[in-house]
Amino acid sequence: MVTESAAEEQIIHDFAKNTHKNYWIGIKAYQQGGSYAWLQLPNNTVVNPAFWARTPHLQRSQYNRTCAAVMYARSSSDIAWQPVRCNARQNFVCKKAEGSCQPGWVAHQNRCYQFNTRYLLSWQQSMQFCRGQGARMVESYGNTATNFLKSYADELRSAGVGTYWIGATDNNTNTYKWSIGAAIKYQHWVHNPPTNTLNRQDCVYVSTNDRNGLWRPTPNCGTKRAFICTIGFNRPVKTITTPRPTLKCDARWTLNSGNCYQFNDARRNWDSARQSCKNQGGDLATINTNRLHSFVINRIRTQEYWIGLNDKARNRKFIWAATGLQTRFRKWCPREPNERGGQENCIEYKNRCWNDQGCSTGRKFVCQKPPKSIPLGPPITTTPMPFSLHCGVGWEEDPSSKYCYQFRDDQMSWNDARLACKRMGGDLASIHDRETQVYINTRSATMNSVALWLGGTDRSKEGGWTWSDRTPFNYVNWAPRQPDDARHNEDCMGYYVQRGHTWNDFPCNYRNGFICKKYWGPRTTIKPRPTPRVP
Structure with a gap:
């Protein structure tokens, strides 16, 4: 790769820091008469600008044999070009022209991807949502696409997304196919061959807690999950709305939180x-x-009912029967679980809280299943472009200040997002008081991005957070235990749209939406005082 600007140099800088590796760039020292010059490949043009750690001075024997690499170092400011023998082994980065994706879609290879975390839909509704945009549910035909999806697991999990649908189903047959009808040749199942539930359609999801991103079939296709759509480069995306689906439960079942529940009074073992x-x-x-x-205890009061939590497979590892996932939500009674007698591996409600009990005990029980739903039929809608008299098209004014904002779902790295803001006469947003934070929270609540960039960064000095627009860093709204500089590569600030609006530090090469900010009020300058004359 040839770095043709400070922005591209920053991309390689972030890449080296995130992967903890060194990378070749397309620069080599060529002999020029009695001296040498650094030229960019493949056109042998003079390097401009240059980003050397130290300006190199080569001996004649090093001409035509020395190339440039970006060398990893933990400090943000220490990654820059260094001369290296061309026959040394290093990692490398390629660059090519790329197609375009619509705002809210992430580019990868020759496709665009939309991570839908704002709407939790059934598998069928997810498929209809994607098709309504002229796209389809995500597929994976090899390790490259799988690794791309895996790279978003940490961000999705931190945003509160536990699972997401992909476009695989068996359509109540013995063979899994993609939603477009294509055969599944690349296999990435949690168990191979995957299970097929008798007389039920099975659909496939991925858990963000699984760093391998393995495919998990389930007959509960009506479960509400996040989902991912995909579309080819430069393809138009149809705009759709998402009306709340109409949900219905069978007789003697009760709808709550998108699922149906049945309270059974017959006493049975777990x-x-x-x-x-x-x-x-x-x-x-x-x-x-x-x-x-609250819904359950209001129905059962102080009675004893089985629920799906248990530690039958491994002592003290409590998992839900329906999903196999470990619980993070807890409502234990005082001094529970106590595993009295070493045989209490199933969980019941008792006196409005959880108690571990022997699985052979007879108890009433609570069942859960997905509701019947009327498929989404989203109409096409249009959204007017914002306009500000003070800032122009695309900008909207905060009524309590003299600033305009743009809220963008375009998925970019922090550096690219900042360049986009600067091209429009602004910068990434800085926040200096609670009122501005509330305005941004309210305005961004309906955006489709998982996370949004703000202008905070500590690239220059670890822990020394500053705003990119050089305004004072005089207000903070960090999430608990943030910033944490996880893996020593989180130097840029953003926040999760659907999770509290408190700040987090992110790797700067993550691709998120962003918020631009521009001042439209009068600029005041302080007239310098004359220098006092010393007698």
Whole structure:
């Protein structure tokens, strides 16, 4: 790769820092008469600008044999060009012209990807949502696409996304195919061959807790999950709205939080209770939010009911029967779980809280299953372009200040986002008070991006956070335990749109949406005082 600007140099800088590796760039020392010159490949043009750590001075024997590489160092400011023997082994970066993607879509190879975390939909609704945009649910035909999706696992998990749908299903047959009907040749299953549920359609999801990004089939295709759409480069994306789907439960089932629940008064042991739920197309209930907890205890009061939590597979590792995922939500009774007698591996509600109990005990039980839903039929809509009398097209004014803002779903690195703002006469947004934070929170709540860039950075000095527009760093709104500089590569500030609007530090090469800010009020300058004359 040839670095033709400070922006491209920053991209390689971030890449080296995130991967902890060195990278060749397309620069080599060629003999020029009795001296030499650094030329850029492949056209042998003079290097301009240059980003040397120290200006190199080569001996004659090094002419035509010395190339340039970006060398990794932990400090942000220490990554720059260094001369290296051309026959040394280094990693390398290629560059090529790329097509374009619509705002809110991430470019990778020859396709665009849309990470939908704002709307949690069933598999069928996710497919309809993607098709309504002229796209399709994400597929993976090899390690390259799988690794791309895996690279977003940390960000999605931190944004509160536990799982997402992909476009694979067995359509109630014995063969899995992609949603477009194509055969699945590349295999990345959690268990191979994957399971097929008798007389039920199975759909496929990925857990963000799984760093391998393995595919997991489930017969619960109505479960609400995030999902990913994909479309080719330079393809138009149709604008759609997402009306709340109409959900319906069977008789004697109750709708709550997007699922149907049944409270069974027959007393059964835990395994028999679970089988009863499965016979009705569900499983023992997963209670993982305060809203669901309140819903259950308001129905059962102080009675004892089985739920799907258990540690039968591994002592003290409590997982939900329906998903196999470990619980992070907890409502234990005082001094529970106590595993009295060493045989209490199943969880019940008792006195409005959780208690571990022997699995052979007879208890009432709560079942859960997906609702029946009316498919989405989203109409095409248009959104007017914002306009400010003071700042122009695309800008909107904060009514309580003399600043204009642009809220962009274009997915860019921090540096590219800042350049985009500067081209429009602004900079990435800085925040200096609670009122501005509330305005930004409210305005960005309906955006489709997982996260948005702000103008904060500590690239110059680790822990020395500054705003890119050089205004004072006089207000903070960090999330708990942030900034943490995880893996020593998080030097740029942003926040998760659907998770609290508090700040996090991110790797600068992540691709997020962003917020631009521009001042439109009068500029005041302080007239310098005359220098006092010393007698």
